[in-house]
Amino acid sequence: xxxxxxxxxxxxxxxxxxxxxxxxxxxxxxxxxxxxxxxxxxxxxxxxxxxxxxxxxxxxxxxxxxxxxxxxxxxxxxxxxxxxxxxxxxxxxxxxxxxxxxxxxxxxxxxxxxxxxxxxxxxxxxxxxxxxxxxxxxxxxxxxxxxxxxxxxxxxxxxxxxxxxxxxxxxxxxxxxxxxxxxxxxxxxxxxxxxxxxxxxxxxxxxxxxxxxxxxxxxxxxxxxxxxxxxxxxxxxxxxxxxxxxxxxxxxxxxxxxxxxxxxxxxxxxxxxxxxxxxxxxxxxxxxxxxxxxxxxxxxxxxxxxxxxxxxxxxxxxxxxxxxxxxxxxxxxxxxxxxxxxxxxxxxxxxxxxxxxxxxxxxxxxxxxxxxxxxxxxxxxxxxxxxxxxxxxxxxxxxxxxxxxxxxxxxxxxxxxxxxxxxxxxxxxxxxxxxxxxxxxxxxxxxxxxxxxxxxxxxxxxxxxxxxxxxxxxxxxxxxxxxxxxxxxxxxxxxxxxxxxxxxxxxxxxxxxxxxxxxxxxxxxxxxxxxxxxxxxxxxxxxxxxxxxxxxxxxxxxxxxxxxxxxxxxxxxxxxxxxxxxxxxxxxxxxxxxxxxxxxxxxxxxxxxxxxxxxxxxxxxxxxxxxxxxxxxxxxxxxxxxxxxxxxxxxxxxxxxxxxxxxxxxxxxxxxxxxxxxxxxxxxxxxxxxxxxxxxxxxxxxxxxxxxxxxxxxxxxxxxxxxxxxxxxxxxxxxxxxxxxxxxxxxxxxxxxxxxxxxxxxxxxxxxxxxxxxxxxxxxxxxxxxxxxxxxxxxxxxxxxxxxxxxxxxxxxxxxxxxxxxxxxxxxxxxxxxxxxxxxxxxxxxxxxxxxxxxxxxxxxxxxxxxxxxxxxxxxxxxxxxxxxxxxxxxxxxxxxxxxxxxxxxxxxxxxxxxxxxxxxxxxxxxxxxxxxxxxxxxxxxxxx
Numbered sequence: 001x002x003x004x005x006x007x008x009x010x011x012x013x014x015x016x017x018x019x020x021x022x023x024x025x026x027x028x029x030x031x032x033x034x035x036x037x038x039x040x041x042x043x044x045x046x047x048x049x050x051x052x053x054x055x056x057x058x059x060x061x062x063x064x065x066x067x068x069x070x071x072x073x074x075x076x077x078x079x080x081x082x083x084x085x086x087x088x089x090x091x092x093x094x095x096x097x098x099x100x101x102x103x104x105x106x107x108x109x110x111x112x113x114x115x116x117x118x119x120x121x122x123x124x125x126x127x128x129x130x131x132x133x134x135x136x137x138x139x140x141x142x143x144x145x146x147x148x149x150x151x152x153x154x155x156x157x158x159x160x161x162x163x164x165x166x167x168x169x170x171x172x173x174x175x176x177x178x179x180x181x182x183x184x185x186x187x188x189x190x191x192x193x194x195x196x197x198x199x200x201x202x203x204x205x206x207x208x209x210x211x212x213x214x215x216x217x218x219x220x221x222x223x224x225x226x227x228x229x230x231x232x233x234x235x236x237x238x239x240x241x242x243x244x245x246x247x248x249x250x251x252x253x254x255x256x257x258x259x260x261x262x263x264x265x266x267x268x269x270x271x272x273x274x275x276x277x278x279x280x281x282x283x284x285x286x287x288x289x290x291x292x293x294x295x296x297x298x299x300x301x302x303x304x305x306x307x308x309x310x311x312x313x314x315x316x317x318x319x320x321x322x323x324x325x326x327x328x329x330x331x332x333x334x335x336x337x338x339x340x341x342x343x344x345x346x347x348x349x350x351x352x353x354x355x356x357x358x359x360x361x362x363x364x365x366x367x368x369x370x371x372x373x374x375x376x377x378x379x380x381x382x383x384x385x386x387x388x389x390x391x392x393x394x395x396x397x398x399x400x401x402x403x404x405x406x407x408x409x410x411x412x413x414x415x416x417x418x419x420x421x422x423x424x425x426x427x428x429x430x431x432x433x434x435x436x437x438x439x440x441x442x443x444x445x446x447x448x449x450x451x452x453x454x455x456x457x458x459x460x461x462x463x464x465x466x467x468x469x470x471x472x473x474x475x476x477x478x479x480x481x482x483x484x485x486x487x488x489x490x491x492x493x494x495x496x497x498x499x500x501x502x503x504x505x506x507x508x509x510x511x512x513x514x515x516x517x518x519x520x521x522x523x524x525x526x527x528x529x530x531x532x533x534x535x536x537x538x539x540x541x542x543x544x545x546x547x548x549x550x551x552x553x554x555x556x557x558x559x560x561x562x563x564x565x566x567x568x569x570x571x572x573x574x575x576x577x578x579x580x581x582x583x584x585x586x587x588x589x590x591x592x593x594x595x596x597x598x599x600x601x602x603x604x605x606x607x608x609x610x611x612x613x614x615x616x617x618x619x620x621x622x623x624x625x626x627x628x629x630x631x632x633x634x635x636x637x638x639x640x641x642x643x644x645x646x647x648x649x650x651x652x653x654x655x656x657x658x659x660x661x662x663x664x665x666x667x668x669x670x671x672x673x674x675x676x677x678x679x680x681x682x683x684x685x686x687x688x689x690x691x692x693x694x695x696x697x698x699x700x701x702x703x704x705x706x707x708x709x710x711x712x713x714x715x716x717x718x719x720x721x722x723x724x725x726x727x728x729x730x731x732x733x734x735x736x737x738x739x740x741x742x743x744x745x746x747x748x749x750x751x752x753x754x755x756x757x758x759x760x761x762x763x764x765x766x767x768x769x770x771x772x773x774x775x776x777x778x779x780x781x782x783x784x785x786x787x788x789x790x791x792x793x794x795x796x797x798x799x800x801x802x803x804x805x806x807x808x809x810x811x812x813x814x815x816x817x818x819x820x821x822x823x824x825x826x827x828x829x830x831x832x833x834x835x836x837x838x839x840x841x842x843x844x845x846x847x848x849x850x851x852x853x854x855x856x857x858x859x860x861x862x863x864x865x866x867x868x869x870x871x872x873x874x875x876x877x878x879x880x881x882x883x884x885x886x887x888x889x890x891x892x893x894x895x896x897x898x899x900x901x902x903x904x905x906x907x908x909x910x911x912x913x914x915x916x917x918x919x920x921x922x923x924x925x926x927x928x929x930x931x932x933x934x935x936x937x938x939x940x941x942x943x944x945x
Contacts, residue, residue, distance in 0.1 A: 049096040051104055051248040052132070056116050056141025057082045063116035063141025068099070070135050075099040077106075085112035085143060092157070092809050092932065097132075103157035103227075104248070105809040107896055111151030116141025120173035120198070121244075122212055129204055129213040133169050133245050142170055142244035143233075150234035150241070154897045155248065156809045158223035160187060163251040165219045166231070170242035173210035174198040178238030181280065182216055184231055185308060187224035189316035190292065192283060193217065197242050222254055228897060237275045264311040265468040266319060267291045267351070271335050271360025278335035278360030283314075285354050290314045294321060300331040300362070308377075309467075312351075318377035319467070330371050335360025339393035339418070340463075341431055348424055348432040352389045352464050361390060361463035368523025370453045371460065375467070378442035380407065383470035386437040386450070390461035393429035394418040398457030401517075402435055404450055407443040407476040409532040412502060412515055417461050441476050449529075456520065476538065484533035486541050486690040487573075488514045491582030492552045500554035500582025505536070507576050512536040516543065518552035522584060526550075530600075534573075540600035541690060546672070549594040554582025558616035558641070559686075560654055570647055570655040574612050574687050583613055583686040586675060593676040594683070598690065601665035603630070603745040604718050608661045608691040609673070613684035616652035617641040621680030629671040630664040630745045640684050662693070667719060667744020700764060701746070710752035715764050717742035720945070722770035725749050727762050734763055741770045741945045773855055774847045774943040778822045783941070784845035785824060796838035796926070797827045797935065806832020806934045810864040811899025817860035817939035818901065825862075826924055826935030834865075834935040836926055844920040846878040847943060852914050856906035859941040863893040864934035870925040871936045875909060878917035885910040886921075891936065899934055906944075 057063035058080040065078040074097040085108060092105040117123065117140050125134035133139070145151045158164065168182050178198035184191050195216040196202055204213040223229050235241045272278025273295045281291040289312040296304060300323055307320040323331050336342065336359050344353035352358065364371035378384060390400060398418035404411045415435045416422055423431035442448050454460040492500025502515035511534040516526065527544030553559075559581035560566050566575035574580065586594040601607060611625050621641035626633050638658040639645055646654035665671050677683040702714040717723060721742050726734035740749050749764075776783030782801040789798050804813045804825050813832065816823035824842055826834050849855065857873070865871065874886030889907050920943070924936045 053077045053246045054138040055143040057114045064137045066137040081114045105156045107154040109152040112143045122171045138245045142242045145241040152232045156228045158227045160223045163254045164221045165249040167247040168216040169245045170197045171211040172198045175200045179236035180241035181234045186229040188222035189310035191218045268465040269357045270362040272333045279356045281356040296333045322374045330364045341391045357464045363461045367458040372451045376447045378446045380475045383473045384440045385468040387466040389464040391430040392418045395420040395428045399455045400460035401453040401455040404437045406440045406448045408441040411437045486531045488688045489579040490584040492554045503578040522550035542599045546597040547595045560614045565654045586683045593674045596673040599670045601669040610689040611658045612687040613640045614653040615641045622678035623683040624676040624678045626674040627660045630666045714748045717747040722767040724765040772944040788841040790839035797834045799842040800828045804828040805830045813862045823939035825937040832934045833931045838926040842922040855909045860939040862899045862901045862937040864899040866928040868927040874921045875913045
């Protein structure tokens with residue numbers, strides 16, 4: 001049988017207590033001959049085979065393992081734990097009911113507890129009702145979930161080419177209604193079923209207050225390509241969910257499943273599962289549609305993920321949703337008793353009109369706040385439509401702004417979720433409106449980002465989403481530069497066009513716009529990301545309101561609209577009515593300022609900024625625009641209002657565009673735009689162009705003598721480039737006086753300790769991108785790395801260089817990072833299990849940091865080890881091997897069923913590492929007695945400036 005982690009106190013795995021034990025590595029010694037014999041396991045179950053598992057305590061008082069063979073001659077596998085069940089058990093090589101070993105394993109995830117005999121277990125099961133599951137030691141105890149929404153387990157070692165049926169039995173004698181949901185996430189998609197375990201008289205005789213005759217079943221389950229499925233057990237009602245016994249029955253062969261549907265639609269229900277304020281949507285619904293349930297109770301964590309969504313006709317996809325992308329957290333859930341729509345009308349909402357869908361929701365509290373989610377796994381060569389519904393019954397106005405950040409630009413739309421009689425029939429909430437984004441294309445990585453902003457009323461909501469796969473489209477390449485013109489329309493979005501509207505792209509001139517809009521006040525933090533150019537090319541440029549004080553208005557309050565304009569003969573491409581009719585503004589006293597931060601600019605470029613604003617009014621109003629970049633602030637003034645200041649006697653600006661040219665961003669690619677009241681009590685902005693115009697000139701910008709023997713040179717630079725500083729006395733042959741790596745758009749080099757002369761000439765040579773201090777991909781050789789065995793007696797596993805061929809229930813490593821051929825690993829053979837007494841260090845060659853003051857380490861890793869094991873990175877002295885600093889990084893294996901490659905984010909070396917020669921050390925120590933772990937794998941090591 002597979003080995004068990006003894007650190008998992010109170011949790012054990014017993015395939016067949018009285019059967020002859022199996023050994024994963026048996027040794028047989030014969031005089032004069034030595035050889036190894038190993039049990040050969042079937043690649044999967046034999047056709048028609050059955051695995052049977054008993055879950056529960058083994059303390060006699062509340063539960064017992066099931067002895068094999070049972071009274072029917074069948075063999076069981078026992079997964080046991082007492083009280084709170086410790087997560088992480090790895091049980092392998094389970095046996096079938098006829099005692100045939102298999103590759104199947106089960107791994108318990110957090111959240112489980114165990115109980116039984118004295119707390120409602122079924123002590124006398126009837127074979128006439130439960131068949132082969134009617135074994136008293138199997139039905140008398142159970143694992144359960146209480147106080148959290150679900151707990152999970154992984155089933156591994158399945159054959160991806162077979163169909164399986166999963167059968168679940170559970171009971172808990174109690175007179176309140178308790179219902180459990182069993183959900184399986186597999187290569188074939190997500191399937192679920194429910195089972196009532198408790199309630200007055202639910203048993204076969206109408207007297208027993210527990211389940212004694214029902215078995216829940218999910219058929220036609222196909223594992224993913226790795227042979228795995230995830231089983232979730234969640235609470236439907238009653239505060240508890242249970243599993244007492246499980247059968248896995250192998251069926252017929254089936255063709256491999258290819259994830260990623262290229263047609264159809266997906267339905268997602270957002271909300272709660274506590275019964276009082278929300279419920280999951282049971283599949284299929286009354287229309288025959290299948291829903292994906294994205295659920296949480298109360299506050300939701302960032303990076304909560306719903307993976308591998310299925311279509312409404314139950315086809316698997318690789319699409320997933322994740323909360324809090326970009327750090328925009330704050331999600332909560334609520335519903336029924338807090339304004340959910342309890343009786344939706346299909347005539348108004350179509351397929352969204354399912355009560356468990358509309359009765360609950362996700363939301364964010366906080367005026368002007370934004371919460372985000374990422375949708376991943378999309379096909380970059382497809383167009384998608386996203387439709388969203390939300391409501392909250394309340395007689396005060398609440399408006400949610402949805403912003404979609406996609407590969408082909410940004411779309412924004414508003415939905416009023418609450419307000420007096422806004423709904424059909426006078427309902428004080430939305431019961432008839434669905435918002436929609438069309439023609440959405442993902443980035444080349446298959447992702448889009450959805451922001452929800454609490455625009456009015458302090459809350460924003462989402463209750464349901466539909467994702468519709470559309471037509472084929474050319475893949476949109478990611479932005480590689482900021483070349484071109486980015487054009488922004490600032491203004492209002494009243495929903496009915498009362499004071500303003502976004503500019504639809506392309507406009508009549510074929511130009512594309514980005515819309516930064518408000519509905520009344522505009523809070524700090526409202527932004528646009530990866531804005532598109534006027535020819536619809538995505539860029540890296542973002543703009544965000546970086547201060548308060550902004551408000552929005554327009555058409556009915558002095559915006560430039562027909563019949564007064566705008567006139568293309570006066571304003572050129574700015575002459576689009578939806579852009580000139582509305583604006584953002586700042587009210588107050590002279591000198592009061594509101595600001596934008598613009599990021600994602602190229603530090604090596606220069607930009608022109610063009611601003612337009614108007615407000616028809618006879619009072620004189622003037623605005624000052626100030627752009628601050630690498631070279632300090634530059635300002636320009638614009639009169640927006642006054643008697644007959646415009647062409648044709650118009651009492652507003654209809655013909656003048658303010659410009660600031662040749663701005664260099666700072667070293668991070670940022671600039672700030674301040675909009676300041678110059679006169680008249682108001683400042684305005686309606687349109688902004690950001691135009692990339694030229695490279696920043698490569699020149700020495702200042703030379704300063706700072707001491708009798710010191711001179712400073714400042715020059716324009718490119719971050720990450722290496723520059724050679726040269727000097728001579730007579731413009732003859734220049735000689736190098738030092739080198740420096742630039743960290744931004746401007747760099748200062750100091751030469752000291754040299755007697756100054758009356759005349760000296762300097763020049764700077766750009767040597768291009770600075771090479772890394774050290775790099776190794778381990779493809780052609782081992783990178784000069786060495787291994788030190790720290791184990792007692794040298795019996796532990798060592799780091800090895802080569803092509804990995806390692807696999808276990810906790811994952812597999814069969815290539816280097818990115819599919820490369822070679823890497824370093826703690827045991828790269830087959831199966832690659834690391835010895836239990838392993839303590840080994842992998843050390844880099846000597847790296848010279850004597851003239852370096854800053855450096856970062858990145859590398860790729862694959863992980864498969866126990867929570868008690870230690871995997872750390874140190875910096876050590878090159879000569880003595882003394883630890884200089886560390887650990888500077890500690891690896892944690894937080895995925896217990898996979899060993900995928902990932903890149904470690906740049907790790908800054910500590911100051912103590914510099915000014916000397918060092919080595920980097922990857923130190924791995926096993927503290928667990930189980931050998932069924934692969935350990936630590938490392939590839940693509942880079943130490944950079």
